[in-house]
Amino acid sequence: MPETLPENSVGLVTAQKQHFEEPLALTCGRTLENYDLVYETYGELNADQSNAILICHALSGDHHAAGYHSMDDRKPGWWESCIGPGKPFDTNHFFVVALNNLGGCSGSTGPNTLNPASGQLWGSDFPIVTVEDWIQSQARLADSLGIQQWAAVVGGSLGGMQVMQWSIDFPERIRHALxxxxxxxxxxxxxxxxxxxxxxxxxxxxxxxxxFYQHDTVPHRGLKLARMLGHITYLSDEAMRGKFGRELREGKINFGFDVEFQIESYLRYQGQSFVNRFDANTYLLMTKTLDYYDPAAKFDNELARAFTHGDTEFLVCSFTSDWRFAPERSQEIVHALLDARRKVTYAEIEANQGHDAFLMPIPQYMNVLNAYMARVKKEIS
Amino acid sequence: MPETLPENSVGLVTAQKQHFEEPLALTCGRTLENYDLVYETYGELNADQSNAILICHALSGDHHAAGYHSMDDRKPGWWESCIGPGKPFDTNHFFVVALNNLGGCSGSTGPNTLNPASGQLWGSDFPIVTVEDWIQSQARLADSLGIQQWAAVVGGSLGGMQVMQWSIDFPERIRHALxxxxxxxxxxxxxxxxxxxxxxxxxxxxxxxxxFYQHDTVPHRGLKLARMLGHITYLSDEAMRGKFGRELREGKINFGFDVEFQIESYLRYQGQSFVNRFDANTYLLMTKTLDYYDPAAKFDNELARAFTHGDTEFLVCSFTSDWRFAPERSQEIVHALLDARRKVTYAEIEANQGHDAFLMPIPQYMNVLNAYMARVKKEIS
Incomplete structure (x- = not known):
């Protein structure tokens, strides 16, 4: 808990909720008759609404991307490293919007909210949503905030997929895609x-x-395992070696199945914390949303053809030790953008933190984001 | 089921069991008062007992390394590609021994055998055994077979760790280490x-x-998950892409949690098959045996110092796409052997099959094994 909040933080923030009455037709064929989206904003929208940035979250993220909900918070929002005064997504200049996606578990309509049809929580009856569905719902949120065009849409991992889809579905509403x-x-x-x-x-x-809600329990074993496994793929082998090596927690082998190596302790702790904050149905949904995403599929598997419309400019970033979404995967995006004659800047950041690197204030990475966003800033001033 | 057995197979084989009455003091401090080892042999031991090869199995392997138990067998032993007449471990020239290690679940003393002290199956009361314990038990098996010195000890993955430990604990009993x-x-x-x-x-x-034996059940969910996860690490990303890509089983997305992608079908099938043939306590033990193995620990973490005794010659092999035990890890072994002034041949095989490559008849790999074993053959003739 910070006694005073850091000066380069957006400080205390409050989540807001927007209710949408217009039904949303989903890719799966089902329709959400109405829904809520929970979001936060940081900074001020300027007079001509030209300074808005949308932050799209990844698998386990939510709308709380920066700042603190109370002075008692142990941790700030998940992208505090990048959002705030003087940071790449500079709240002195930009109006930053972060939402919890449909199907999430942090307040937006999803498996742990009320299904009006049954009077019970949705649970697994909640439809599987796609990245395309999210973009539709995010566009309606933009409408409700009076934002016709985003200065930039930004996201890492599954968030990056949303950014790409914005440029495909609403090319006229997104000037920069990160x-x-x-x-x-x-x-x-x-x-x-x-x-x-x-x-x-x-x-x-x-x-x-x-x-499971009706049984007053949660599938804690399964969700814990899922998160432990996830964490292995978020870290590089190198980062794990640096952080934990083969260090023994008690300095010696005990010939039993309690925690022996530090890495075991880390994984069990991360798994358990996740169970306390996340919903198992949402986790299932989000992994399906990831699996299904394939924007080239509609274009005979030619990704470039998905990117042919509009004038969106791109920054694509990858991290050398990321083996979940390796630099080669980002390069596929870059090649498709070049084939589609789009303006694209590509940065491959030297980093040993694996996939998690995108959340960290790595100097080279911050330099790239700052340089790119300085250009975006110029366009709005 | 083969109607006739392939000519280059050892053919029909029968497992044998050896009972050991001499207590075995284990690394963990406990003692096995007596135990059984199940093993198979292929080929004939020559008059001066100089042509014996020991095959050490990996995590989920056993003593059935080659041949068929009956004409109805769907599959031969796990290393049929390498053991047999005219194959690298040529049964026309060598006497090949393969055993099920202590703690295993295929007939040797382990969690699913009777604990004489309780009159029940051992279950989780079975002690955690180490690679060092296995070498001691394997040496006693060699004694019982009249084998003073192995022409070669051979193993992949966890099997390779046993090979290294033979050269450390009984350097005078092993001429070649693969x-x-x-x-x-x-x-x-x-x-x-x-x-x-x-x-x-x-x-x-x-x-x-x-x-769980006493409850007439098995932890099938957990064992299935463990095996599914294992399989991901046995295959390379490239091999998975080649084998499954993003192919859908029914050609379309169903927006549900049944099998959709071919890779899901493969993993579930592999997981379920494993539940039907393997013991969960053995799986737990074997992973601990792997975690604990660290022969350099006794030598101030200088691996070379572990290898200073004896005249054993080494062949070290790795596979380019193996990310579970990458070539760099084999190179650490090679460097330590060179520092210890040992004779060592190193081969890095170009292969896209990942860790599983060591079980496959890859031509370059077979050439390396054949060439090395031709030398070993000369020494015995």
Whole structure:
């Protein structure tokens, strides 16, 4: 808990909720009759609404991207490193919007909210939403905030997929697209990891076919396993070696199944914390949203053809030690953009933190974001 | 089921069992008062007992390394590609021995055998055994077979660790050491994957603290998850892409949690098959055996000092796309051997199959093994 909030933080923030009455037709064929989106904003929208930035969250993120909800908060929002006064997404100049996506579990309509049709929580009856569905709902949020065009849409990982889809579905509404540590679609290996995570949750006897709320429990074993596995893929082998090596927690081997190595302690802790804050149905949904994303599919698998409309300019960033979404995957995006004759800047950041690097204030990375956003800033002033 | 057995197979084989009455003091401090080892042999031991090869199995292997148990067998032993007449471990010239290690679940004393002290199956009361313990038990098996010195000890992955330990503990009893797709110790990432697999089993409500046999059940959910996860690490990203890509099983997305992608189908099938043939307590033990292995630890973490005794010659093999035990890990072994002034041949095989490559008849790999074993053959003739 900070006694005083850091000067370069947006400080105390309050989440807001927007209710949408217009039905949303989803890719899966079902319709959400109405829904809520929870969001936060940082900075001020300027008079001509030209300084708005949308932040899209990844698998386990939410609308709380920066600042603190109270002076008692132990931690700030998940992208505090990048959002705030003087930071790349500089709240002295930009109006930053971050939302919790549909299907999320932090206040927006999703599995842990009320299904009006049944009077119960949605649970596994909540439809599987796609990146395309999210973009539609985010566009309506933009409308409600009076934002016709985003100065930039920004996201890492699954967030980067949303950024790409904005440029495909609403090219006239996005001037700059910042696609960070992402991929044009999941590989078989990515899907495989998601599948093991899903099976861990689905096979947990306390999952109750996704209606565990009514049984006053959660599939804690499965969700914990899913998160432990996730964390392995977020870190590089090198980062794990540097952080934990083969260090023993008690200095010696005990020939038993309690925690022995530091890495075991870390994973169990991360897994348990996640169970306390995240919803298992949302985790299942988000992994499916990831698996399904494949914007080239509609274009005979030619990604470049998805990017042919509009004037959006791109920054694509990757991290050398990221093996979940390796630099090669970002390069596929860059090549498609070049083939589509789009303006694109590509930065491959030397970093040993693995996929998690996109959340960290790595100097070279901050320099790239600052330089790119300085250009965006000029366009609005 | 083959109608006639292939000519280059050892053909029909029968497992044998050896009982040992002399107590075995284990690294963990406990003692096995007596135990059985199940093994198979292929080929004939020559008059001066100079042509014996020991095959050490990896995590989920056993003593059935080659041939068929009956004409109805769907599959031969796990290393049929390398053991047989005219193959690298040529049964026309060598007497090949393969055993199921202590703690295994295929007939040797382990969690699913009777604990004489309790009159029940051992379950989780079975002690955690180390690679060093295995070498001691394997040496006694050699004694019982009249083999004073192995022409070669051979193994891949965890099997390769046993080979190294033979050269450390009984340098005078091993002329050639073939260490394939192995590592001098696990990395933090390796341990992390093992830990998730263990937690999957340990947290399965049907594990019953390792005494599930008495409840007439098995922790099938946990063991299945463990194996699914294992399979991801046995294959390379490239191999998965080649084998499964993003192919959909029914040609279209169904927006549900049944199998959609081919890779999901593969993993679920592999996981379920494993549940039908393997023991969860053995799986737990074997992952611990892997985690603990660190022969340099006794030598101030200088691996070379572990290798200073004897005249054993080494072949070390790795595979380019193996990310579980990458070529760099094999190179650590090679460097230590060179520092210890040992004769060592190193081969890095171009292969896209990942860690599983060591089980496959890849031409370059077979050439290397054949060439090396031709030398060993000369020494015995």
């Amino acid at each position: 696609v960070i540590a992402s991929a044009p679609k999941l590989s078989a290996q990515n899907i495989a990891f998601n599948e093991v995570a899903r099976q861990a949750i689905l096979s947990d006897p306390e999952f109750f076919d996704g209606h | 260490v394939i797709a192995s590592a001098p110790k696990l990395s933090a990432q390796n341990i992390a994957f093992n830990e998730v697999a263990r937690q999957a089993i340990l947290s399965d409500p049907e594990f019953f603290d390792g005494h």
